[in-house]
Amino acid sequence: MSLGSCLSGEHYVFAQTDQTASKLQAANSAVGQAFIAVLDAEKAGGNVTQLLAKLNTAGTILAKAQNAVNSESTANITSNVENAIQIANQVKNDALNLRNVSLVKSQNNLWLTYSFSIVGAAVFGISLLIVWRRFKRGFIKKLLGSKPEVVENKP
Amino acid sequence: MLGDIPFNIKPGVTYSVYLGVVNQMGTICYYTSFVKLENDSQSLPNSTLGTPSPLPVLYEYKSFIGDGATWEVPLTFQVDQLTFHDNISQLAGVIINGIEFPVKESSIWNADKTGYYYNLFVELWIYNSTSGTSQYHNRFVSLFLNMTQ
Numbered sequence: 001m002s003l004g005s006c007l008s009g010e011h012y013v014f015a016q017t018d019q020t021a022s023k024l025q026a027a028n029s030a031v032g033q034a035f036i037a038v039l040d041a042e043k044a045g046g047n048v049t050q051l052l053a054k055l056n057t058a059g060t061i062l063a064k065a066q067n068a069v070n071s072e073s074t075a076n077i078t079s080n081v082e083n084a085i086q087i088a089n090q091v092k093n094d095a096l097n098l099r100n101v102s103l104v105k106s107q108n109n110l111w112l113t114y115s116f117s118i119v120g121a122a123v124f125g126i127s128l129l130i131v132w133r134r135f136k137r138g139f140i141k142k143l144l145g146s147k148p149e150v151v152e153n154k155p
Numbered sequence: 156m157l158g159d160i161p162f163n164i165k166p167g168v169t170y171s172v173y174l175g176v177v178n179q180m181g182t183i184c185y186y187t188s189f190v191k192l193e194n195d196s197q198s199l200p201n202s203t204l205g206t207p208s209p210l211p212v213l214y215e216y217k218s219f220i221g222d223g224a225t226w227e228v229p230l231t232f233q234v235d236q237l238t239f240h241d242n243i244s245q246l247a248g249v250i251i252n253g254i255e256f257p258v259k260e261s262s263i264w265n266a267d268k269t270g271y272y273y274n275l276f277v278e279l280w281i282y283n284s285t286s287g288t289s290q291y292h293n294r295f296v297s298l299f300l301n302m303t304q
Contacts, residue, residue, distance in 0.1 A: 029287075035185045035219065036284050042183055052183060052219050059185075059217030067214055071256045 020069060023081045027062050030088040034058065037095035046102035051091055058087040164300045166237040169250075172298065174277055175227040178220040185282035187289050190214040190230070190251060194262040195272040200295045207278050207291040213258070214251040232275060237302055244271035244302050262302065270301035 034055060042048045065080035161170035178184050189212045193199065200208045218226045235255060236247035242264040249256050262271045276297035280289040 031217075032185070032282060032284075032287055035183075035282060036287075038219075039183060039284055048183065049221070052221055055185075055219040056217075059219060063187075063215050063217045067254055070211075070213060070215075071254045073254075 020074075020077055020081075023078065024062075024066060024069065027065070027081045027084045027088070030085045030092075031055070031058055031062055034088040034092040034095065037092045037099070041095040041099040041102060044099045044102040045106050046095075046098040048095070048098070051095055051098070054087060054091045054094075058084045058091065061087070161298060162301055163303050164234055165303055166234050169231050169233045171229055171231045173227055174216070174230045174296075175225060176218060176220060176279065177225045178222055180281075181222055183219060183221050185289075186218045186220065186226075186292070187280040187282070188216040188218070189278045189280060190216075191276055191278065192246075192249060192258055192260060193274045193276070194260045195265055195274075196263070197274075199274060199276060199297060200278055200291070200293075202293060205291065205293040207280075208276070213249060213256045214254065230277070234302065237304075239271070239304060246273065246302070249275075268301075270303075273300045273302060274298065275300055 062084040233250040279292045279294040281292040
């Protein structure tokens with residue numbers, strides 16, 4: 001009887017260890033995915049400072065859970081893992097939103113740059129034409145108004 | 156200062172150092188720092204092959220660092236359950252940042268360097284966003300420790 005309870009107790013411990021390991025794996029995966037989302041948001045030109053701070057919080061909580069496992073303690077492992085997953089998922093969603101907003105913003109900036117460049121080039125071309133025509137007109141006027149000078153040829 | 160780096164270690168005394176990582180990878184990075192302990196005869200990470208130490212991880216830190224930014228944290232440690240017998244020191248526990256980790260490490264008396272030597276070292280791992288896994292970044296720092304009574 002006592003051997004039976006001992007064996008079932010051992011089985012319970014093994015099952016719990018497996019469960020903890022799979023939870024930790026899920027949390028690691030969630031944090032990794034959140035990091036990739038933040039990386040994409042940064043590449044799209046978003047300011048990821050706040051997201052990095054949140055990711056660091058998730059990472060610290062996840063490391064705390066892993067350290068508890070390494071130290072053969074069971075204190076707060078499940079709650080820490082769940083906390084880390086929750087923060088990581090939130091960061092991932094925020095990062096996806098930031099990426100989309102940043103992409104739209106950078107697209108708008110690109111169009112704005114194109115528009116200003118085209119308008120600027122047109123204004124410059126027209127100004128150049130006006131200046132040229134004025135200069136040309138002034139030059140012709142000056143040319144027509146000038147009198148021929150007679151110079152005596154002395155032997 | 157070199158004089159402030161812990162070297163002669165007594166059981167029950169807490170020693171403190173700072174661990175820092177500077178990110179110069181040109182983008183944000185996800186690092187994991189693994190704290191491990193080895194005795195004098197075991198091997199540290201291989202810098203030539205770029206392989207980490209096969210020893211188990213005691214403590215870990217996770218950090219997400221922006222490009223050009225520095226991350227710094229305290230690392231406190233204390234040796235626990237240290238015994239000396241027949242020119243062998245046996246270490247059964249290390250407390251890192253307040254958490255006790257069971258270890259089974261022993262070190263033979265080193266006659267050349269006159270001491271019982273261990274290495275507390277930290278390996279730097281980096282997250283590869285393509286493979287979705289952390290991999291050893293071929294960087295580590297170690298503290299050479301002489302256990303005393």
